[in-house]
Amino acid sequence: MHLLGRMSALVPLMIVPLLVWGAVWFYMWNLDGRVKRLEEQNRLDESGEGRD
Amino acid sequence: MYGVIKLLKLLLLPFVSATIVGGFLWLPPALNFRSPDLARIVVFHVPCSIVAMIASAVATWHAIRYLWKRSLIDDIKAQGSFTFALLLWVLTTVTGAVFARSQWGAYWSWDIKQAAILILLMIFAAYFALRAAMDDERKRATLGSVYILFALIAVPYLTLALPNSTNDTLHPKGTLTTKEGLDPRYAIVLWAGVVALTAVYAWAASLSGSIGALEFARRQRMGSIMAQSSTVTIVEKVH
Numbered sequence: 001m002h003l004l005g006r007m008s009a010l011v012p013l014m015i016v017p018l019l020v021w022g023a024v025w026f027y028m029w030n031l032d033g034r035v036k037r038l039e040e041q042n043r044l045d046e047s048g049e050g051r052d
Numbered sequence: 053m054y055g056v057i058k059l060l061k062l063l064l065l066p067f068v069s070a071t072i073v074g075g076f077l078w079l080p081p082a083l084n085f086r087s088p089d090l091a092r093i094v095v096f097h098v099p100c101s102i103v104a105m106i107a108s109a110v111a112t113w114h115a116i117r118y119l120w121k122r123s124l125i126d127d128i129k130a131q132g133s134f135t136f137a138l139l140l141w142v143l144t145t146v147t148g149a150v151f152a153r154s155q156w157g158a159y160w161s162w163d164i165k166q167a168a169i170l171i172l173l174m175i176f177a178a179y180f181a182l183r184a185a186m187d188d189e190r191k192r193a194t195l196g197s198v199y200i201l202f203a204l205i206a207v208p209y210l211t212l213a214l215p216n217s218t219n220d221t222l223h224p225k226g227t228l229t230t231k232e233g234l235d236p237r238y239a240i241v242l243w244a245g246v247v248a249l250t251a252v253y254a255w256a257a258s259l260s261g262s263i264g265a266l267e268f269a270r271r272q273r274m275g276s277i278m279a280q281s282s283t284v285t286i287v288e289k290v291h
Contacts, residue, residue, distance in 0.1 A: 010089065014076035017096075018069060025065045028255060032061065035262045042269055 061255060068248045074241045082235070087154035095238060097147040099245035103253050104140035105207060107133050110257065112204040115197035127193035128264030130200055131183070133257050138176040140253070145169050156222050163222045168210040175206050 075095045081088030114130035117123070148166070149159040160166060179199050186192040215221060234242065 010076045014072060017072050021068050021072060022065075024252075025068070028259060029061065031259055031263075032255075035259060035266070038266050039262065042266060045273070046269075 060251070064248070064251055064255070067244075068252065071241060071244045071248045074244070079237055079241060080235070082238075085155055090151070090154040092238075093147050093151050093154075095242045095245055097144060097151060098242055099249045100140050100144040100147060101211065102246050103249040104137050104144060105211065106250060107137035107140060107253055107257070108204060108207045111137055111200050115200035118193055118197045124189065124193055124268060125261075125265050127197060128268065129257070129261045130197060132260035132264065134176070134179060134200060134203075135260070136253055136257060138173070138180075140249075141169065141173055141176060145173065152222070161222060164218060165211075165215045165221060165223050168214050172206060172210045175203050179203065 075092055079092045079095065082091035082094075085091040111130045111133035114126045114133060118126035118130060145166075148169070152161060152163075152166070153159045179196065182199055183192050183196050186195065215223065
């Protein structure tokens with residue numbers, strides 16, 4: 001019971017770094033996708049395939 | 053290869069989350085500390101400083117590459133890693149101050165490690181002031197790279213050699229290098245934290261390098277388009 005009480009006191013503290021990490025991960029994941037698309041576009045532009 | 057890297061990035065979400073949960077809920081309180089529950093911050097504090105050292109070393113590698121090959125992409129990567137190193141040194145200082153408040157009674161006691169990290173933060177921050185003071189891209193890259201080489205000398209001196217030169221410190225010694233230094237569960241979470249944070253840094257540094265390279269390519273394309281259009285204007289004027 002003592003252990004459970006101690007753990008429940010730590011849970012709110014733990015939520016903060018978990019939420020921060022979740023936000024950082026989603027930001028990096030989305031940015032990763034955008035960068036890959038831009039790199040592909042850049043490659044096409046340089047080779048002349050992407051031009052109208 | 054790209055698929056494997058993408059899978060690793062996906063697995064990083066549960067891995068880092070598990071390290072955080074392990075740090076808070078799996079670790080027993082450190083009973084020989086004044087505030088046993090808060091002592092677990094050490095498993096976040098130490099990985100930050102280890103990965104800051106790794107990021108500093110990577111920045112130096114790119115700085116050497118820039119001075120050798122003179123490719124601005126290397127300068128962009130060096131700056132990226134140096135920025136992450138500074139961020140991690142700041143996190144090390146903040147988590148260390150929280151630990152110090154709970155265990156030693158004050159956020160700052162001018163312990164030799166605290167004084168050393170303050171000097172290190174100033175050395176790292178000065179790099180950005182130096183870059184901001186120069187307009188010429190090449191000059192900025194060259195002086196920035198040379199500065200990083202000097203900063204790397206400061207890292208092992210200020211974080212390892214100087215604090216270990218005296219016993220007049222609040223920081224415990226041999227925490228990572230002796231068997232008695234850490235409880236096995238603390239050691240597992242701490243080293244898992246080092247692996248997790250290194251992976252996060254590697255991902256962030258790769259993203260920052262890619263964005264820098266894209267920006268560089270865009271600037272070069274714009275430059276060549278402007279040079280072409282000014283040539284056309286001159287040719288039109290001549291005719």
